[in-house]
Amino acid sequence: MIFFQSLTKADLAELLLPLSAPRDRGLTDDEFEKKRAKRAKFRAQQIFHWVYQRYVTEWDEMTDLSKDLREWLKANVEIFRLTERVNQQALDGTHKFLWTLHDQKTIESVIIPAALQEKSGADAVARLDGRDPGTFRDDEEKETEATQMQKGVRFSGAKTDAKLNEGQWRRLTACISSQVGCAMACKFCLTGVQGLDRSLQTHEIVTQVHELRMRAPITNIVFMGMGEPLHNFENVAKACEILIDQDGLGFSKRKVTVSTSGLVPAITELGKRVDVGLAISLNASTDEQRSAIMPVNKKWNLAALMKACREFPLGPHRRITFEYVLLKDFNDSLEDAERVIKLTRGIPSKVNLIPFNEHSGAEFKRPDDIRVKAFQRYLLDRGVTATVRISRGRDILAACGQLRSIFGTARGTDRHKDWKELPVLQNHS
Numbered sequence: 001m002i003f004f005q006s007l008t009k010a011d012l013a014e015l016l017l018p019l020s021a022p023r024d025r026g027l028t029d030d031e032f033e034k035k036r037a038k039r040a041k042f043r044a045q046q047i048f049h050w051v052y053q054r055y056v057t058e059w060d061e062m063t064d065l066s067k068d069l070r071e072w073l074k075a076n077v078e079i080f081r082l083t084e085r086v087n088q089q090a091l092d093g094t095h096k097f098l099w100t101l102h103d104q105k106t107i108e109s110v111i112i113p114a115a116l117q118e119k120s121g122a123d124a125v126a127r128l129d130g131r132d133p134g135t136f137r138d139d140e141e142k143e144t145e146a147t148q149m150q151k152g153v154r155f156s157g158a159k160t161d162a163k164l165n166e167g168q169w170r171r172l173t174a175c176i177s178s179q180v181g182c183a184m185a186c187k188f189c190l191t192g193v194q195g196l197d198r199s200l201q202t203h204e205i206v207t208q209v210h211e212l213r214m215r216a217p218i219t220n221i222v223f224m225g226m227g228e229p230l231h232n233f234e235n236v237a238k239a240c241e242i243l244i245d246q247d248g249l250g251f252s253k254r255k256v257t258v259s260t261s262g263l264v265p266a267i268t269e270l271g272k273r274v275d276v277g278l279a280i281s282l283n284a285s286t287d288e289q290r291s292a293i294m295p296v297n298k299k300w301n302l303a304a305l306m307k308a309c310r311e312f313p314l315g316p317h318r319r320i321t322f323e324y325v326l327l328k329d330f331n332d333s334l335e336d337a338e339r340v341i342k343l344t345r346g347i348p349s350k351v352n353l354i355p356f357n358e359h360s361g362a363e364f365k366r367p368d369d370i371r372v373k374a375f376q377r378y379l380l381d382r383g384v385t386a387t388v389r390i391s392r393g394r395d396i397l398a399a400c401g402q403l404r405s406i407f408g409t410a411r412g413t414d415r416h417k418d419w420k421e422l423p424v425l426q427n428h429s
């Protein structure tokens with residue numbers, strides 16, 4: 001049985017080719033082949049629409065396909081589904097999902113809402129000043145979300161929450177996993193502590209988005225869940241192709257971002273293979289510092305990483321995002337900020353500062369807000385676009401790998417025996 005979500009539209013058309021012979025007689029071989037290919041392509045497009053845009057998951061319900069074709073699809077192609085094991089919502093609207101795969105392994109995906117900003121005063125002022133409104137969003141989002149919480153506005157799914165469709169959120173970002181666990185062993189990351197179990201197949205990656213889309217009008221995709229996406233290159237690249245297919249899930253290439261810890265040859269390969277956004281998990285301003293928390297840096301150092309970023313093909317008005325987890329008294333000084341400016345100089349980019357999301361057993365601490373602001377201000381004053389990402393969903397353990405470490409099959413689960421004490425706001429499982 002082939003999983004539907006592992007197929008690009010071209011793969012599906014090829015599969016349907018033997019079933020798409022034209023009935024017209026008197027065609028030359030060439031005409032016959034052309035017509036057959038056209039029919040197969042049309043059918044593939046029809047099926048993509050049914051599954052990805054009309055969310056139909058039963059072949060029998062695809063009423064404009066012939067009965068023979070539906071029978072063939074039933075016998076040969078399975079529309080893959082993930083089993084929802086946990087669905088938790090945090091006070092800030094963040095939704096975290098834990099899915100069970102066919103082999104009983106578990107992965108997680110998160111929906112992160114960003115509140116509408118355009119109507120807000122600070123954005124308007126920023127626009128008038130010619131400054132990037134994004135630089136104000138951390139405070140603004142808190143404010144807007146607080147207001148929304150008071151009003152009782154909650155994200156609860158595209159089909160059921162009219163308020164959501166009225167534009168309560170500026171965007172809904174799906175943060176998805178590419179592996180079960182991760183081999184990169186970054187010291188600040190809970191998934192890194194767990195180690196790699198296995199890489200996900202294309203259909204397991206695409207289906208995370210497909211399942212989330214059935215529940216909410218997702219606008220952006222980031223590969224920032226469990227796993228190093230470029231350590232699973234083929235499956236991630238193919239999944240990206242399916243995500244940006246306009247007959248499929250239909251994401252704009254500007255709205256899909258692959259985040260990497262710095263597998264340099266794969267960054268170059270990604271640039272050649274598929275046109276999506278790139279984020280780099282930077283997290284340090286010197287090689288010594290970076291190698292201490294990210295072993296990948298021992299293989300490809302900052303110079304090699306920055307060279308790959310400089311050479312990465314970027315379309316007009318597109319930028320690389322440098323993610324920078326701020327660790328108290330480790331990488332959060334103004335000297336670090338200065339070095340970050342030097343490292344990223346000449347690369348169309350923005351820096352996303354993420355105050356460390358503390359978890360039980362973590363060896364790092366979160367810097368206080370004053371230090372975070374000072375770091376951001378230092379970058380802004382020197383012309384670097386810098387945002388501060390609020391640690392979303394802290395009440396539901398939104399840091400990478402945390403949910404799975406409690407409910408899942410990860411190693412080291414005894415680190416989190418206290419999970420029952422967590423405030424579970426909603427659990428639809």
Ligand code: SF4
Nearest residue numbers: 182184186189192227
């Ligand atoms: S931060 Fe990313 S690359 Fe590093 S261990 Fe965690 S999941 Fe893997």
